[in-house]
Amino acid sequence: MDLLSLSGWLFGSLALLGALSAAYVRVRSSVDNATAEIWKGEAEAQKARADRLETQLEELAGRVARLEAENRHLSELVTGTAAISELRALAVRQHEELVALLTP
Template sequence: MNAQTLFQYAGVGTTVIAALVMVKAVWQINTAKVWKEEAEAQKTRADRLQQDMQEIKERLTRIEAENQRLIELLTALDPARVTTLRTQ
């Protein structure tokens, strides 16, 4: 085997190794993109759920205030009935 043949094999081997490195790099980049997109989707979902939870809390606060006002009105109209309803 002469030097020229050896260099040809080395050139082919280097090309194959470079191609494998490029394929690995592309695969890693694509994997990172997929994970980044998934993380962004989960963050968007979490933000939406947080907003929904805040809305539910606000609605509950309004309902509790309205119930308290209704109890006050009912108590003003018929205190005995309120006492009876609370003991049941």
């Protein structure tokens, strides 16, 4: 083997190695891009789900607030505190009117 054929083999081997490296980089880039697209779609789906859950949570918070207000109102009706308070005010007012009529 002379120097020319040895340099030809060496140059050919380097060219083949360069071509294989370029092919690997191309395939790897393609796989990475496909993976990125999949993750992007997954992220968008998770964001949409989070938005839906946030809306549902706000609706539930509103419903809970309304139920608590209704519960307080029903508790007042059951215990009669509002009715007793109104009855007391009425009795005091009528007593004052009677005292005013009876005093000369």
